[in-house]
Amino acid sequence: MVRLIPSQLLCGAFIMVMSVVSRAEDTAYDIVGSAYDADSGETLLYEERYTPVGEDGSAEVHYFNPEGDRIAHKMLDYSPGEIRPDYRLVDERHGLVWGARALEDGRIELTRGPEDDADTKVVLVEDPQVVDAGFDPFIQSAWEQLVAGERVTFHFAFPNRLTNVALRVEQIRQKDSPIVRQQDNWVYFRLRVNSALLSLFADNLYLAYEPEQKRLAVFRGTSNIPDETGEGREVEVHYRYTE
Numbered sequence: 408m409v410r411l412i413p414s415q416l417l418c419g420a421f422i423m424v425m426s427v428v429s430r431a432e433d434t435a436y437d438i439v440g441s442a443y444d445a446d447s448g449e450t451l452l453y454e455e456r457y458t459p460v461g462e463d464g465s466a467e468v469h470y471f472n473p474e475g476d477r478i479a480h481k482m483l484d485y486s487p488g489e490i491r492p493d494y495r496l497v498d499e500r501h502g503l504v505w506g507a508r509a510l511e512d513g514r515i516e517l518t519r520g521p522e523d524d525a526d527t528k529v530v531l532v533e534d535p536q537v538v539d540a541g542f543d544p545f546i547q548s549a550w551e552q553l554v555a556g557e558r559v560t561f562h563f564a565f566p567n568r569l570t571n572v573a574l575r576v577e578q579i580r581q582k583d584s585p586i587v588r589q590q591d592n593w594v595y596f597r598l599r600v601n602s603a604l605l606s607l608f609a610d611n612l613y614l615a616y617e618p619e620q621k622r623l624a625v626f627r628g629t630s631n632i633p634d635e636t637g638e639g640r641e642v643e644v645h646y647r648y649t650e
Contacts, residue, residue, distance in 0.1 A: 435459070436469075437649050445627060445641035448587030452642060453478065453632055460485060464492075470632055479632055483540060490541035490548075491515075491532075491564075497522065501637050505566040507538050517566040528569040533562035536571075546576060546596065546614070547621045553578050554594065560601050567631075573601040576614075584613050586627050587643055593625075594618045610641075622648060 438457035444450040451473050460466045464486040470479040478500050484493040487509040495506035495518075504525055506518040513532055520526045537545050542563065549559045558577040565572055576598045584595040598612040612628035623646055630642040 438646060439649070440626075440644045440646045442630060442632070442642040442644045443587075445587075445643045448643050452630075452634075452640070455632075455644070488541070490545045491536050491538040492541055494539045496631060498633065500635065501633070503633075503637075505631070507564050507566055515564055515571070517564060517569050519566045519569060526569060530564065530569075530571040533571060533573075535561045536564070537561050538564045542598075543623050546616070549576070550621055553596065574598050575601040584615065584627075586613055586615055586625050588625070588645060589615070590624070592618065598628075622646075 435458055436456040437459045440455040440457075442452045442455065444452060453473070454471045456469045456471070458467045458469075460483075464484055466483040466485070468481040468483070469477055470481075472478050479496065479498045481494055481496040487493055491509070493506075493508040495504060495508075497504050502522050503520065504518060504522045508516050508518075510516055510529065514529050515532055515536075515538070516527055516529050518525045518527050535545065545561060546553070552559055553576065556578065558575050560573060560575045562571050563574050564570075576596055579595050579597045581589060581591065581593070581595050584597070586595070593615040596614040596616070598614070610629060612626070614623060614627075615625040616622060617624050625646070626642075626644045628641065630640050630644075634640050
């Protein structure tokens with residue numbers, strides 16, 4: 408099971424900056440993602456490094472700029488479920504936080520804003536319900552349906568918008584994917600809002616998977632890590648696995 412973050416919905420390249428890679432390999436990370444500028448696919452913006460999931464269901468993601476300075480961190484807790492973990496993402500540069508946590512009554516509390524004065528909203532749990540990094544095991548669980556040509560619908564919690572949105576995912580042809588760095592053996596997917604009207608105002612997300620192990624290779628979309636000015640940005644994140 409892979410735990411990856413869709414950018415703003417959800418959140419490393421196979422062509423790595425060697426000095427950054429060597430630092431990552433000296434630590435206890437089992438997944439490293441390099442986020443590149445989506446237009447060129449070449450300018451490294453930041454790196455995200457994932458720790459293994461512990462026996463208690465906890466994991467961490469650390470975000471570093473190209474100079475090696477940590478700019479953000481995320482705490483994950485998979486005890487509520489594989490596809491709907493609790494999480495808290497902190498942007499250390501701007502003092503901003505985003506998160507989701509399961510409540511005892513079965514609902515989900517979403518959080519966004521300044522750490523000391525964040526907005527919150529409680530939303531109902533839908534079926535199937537996906538939160539943050541849970542999108543990856545969800546796609547793995549729906550793999551046979553997707554590669555058979557079916558469209559699969561699910562709800563995704565968006566703390567940045569304090570809402571729960573219906574999305575659909577479907578397999579697409581390689582040539583229809585805007586991912587810059589492609590491989591012919593990958594399987595390509597598109598995620599979009601499951602509403603003809605709302606889809607006019609929301610950008611699609613694109614994924615590429617290694618088919619043998621069903622591992623996420625690339626995520627392309629809006630990042631969950633804003634730029635230095637706090638603005639959103641489009642990224643193409645390539646992932647490498649240490650095991």
